[in-house]
Amino acid sequence: MQPLIEHEGVVIPLNRANIDTDMLLPKQYLKSLESFGFGDFLFDDERYLDPGEIDTPIESRRRNPACILNSSPYDQGSVVLAQANFGCGSSREHAVWALRDFGVRVVVAPSFGDIFRNNCFNNGVLPLQLEQAQIDALFAVVESQPGIRAKVSVSERMLWLGDRQIAFELEEGRRQRLLQGLDEIGETLAFAERIKAYENMRKAEEPWLFRE
Template sequence: MQAFTQHTGTVLPMDRSNVDTDAIIPKQYLKSIRRSGFGPFLFDDWRYLDAGDLDTPVESRRLNPEFELNDARYAGASVLLARKNFGCGSSREHAVWALENYGIRCVMAPSFADIFFNNCFKNGVLPIVLEEKVIDALFEEVRDGAQLTIDLPAQTINTPSGQNIAFDIDAGRKARLVQGLDDIGLTLERADVIRAFENKHRQSQPWLFAE
């Protein structure tokens, strides 16, 4: 998992509440057995004028010029600014994969659906909860394609106007993001202890391992 320490990126303002996981990555793409390749299908139903699926080349589909992601001001955006209850709906982890595959490193909103929020930390995406009045002010600042700098160790956001906004985050989750540790990486930190247990178990109950 990619570590998150400091990040500066263009902000994509998505002025919508209750953006659900089916909007983030529609159900027809869940058939893929891979964890990558979902970036072109992020916000698929809003992003394209034509229906799509895994067998339809995205190059053949018409972009929706009115959707934020297709606005040239937000090209290459890596920070998503949204309204309350972002990531609601089904528990599909693919929603975070699609955001991460596209290049989104951070999502800021007044609130998140719990499962989506937890999935972000497992996949290197930083979800930041901010008060609605702070989110309102940020929308005003970034409407023309501005950049923000997020400093996770310091737990601050530096805005285009020079403000430093503090945010809260669980200490354990923060440490995992800073170190780039997903669930597997966290487990492998205890690899020596695990191997020692397995060897002891093999020696004390060898009949369980007989071929």
């Protein structure tokens, strides 16, 4: 997993609440056994005028000019600004994979679906939660300055947008995993030698537990 220490990118404003995981990535793309390659299918139902499947060539599908992700500079955006309950719905991790593969590293919203939030941390995407008043103020800036860039520092727990500087809360354990590029499995494997030493000690002290 790619570490997330500091990130700067164009803000993609999605000024609506309850964007669920099926909107982020429709169910037909869950057939893939891979964990990469979903960027072209992010907001699939909104980005394309033609239906698609995992093996439908993207070049054969007409893009919807009304979708923000199809217009510059948002097609290169990497910071999503949204409203409450972002990532609600099913537990599909594919939704986060689609955001990540599109290039999104930070999602800013007043609240998130719980499982979606955990999936973000496990895939190097920061779900940055702020108060509603702060979100509304950020939308006012972004919508008055299309294409504005935001900067986020995980190490300093700070967001910069225009002339605004906002400190945010982030649990230390999650912060360290983002900084080091570790998911929960990677964090566990960092203690592999200690785990192995403990198992060897158990085998020496209580060998009957390990008899086949």
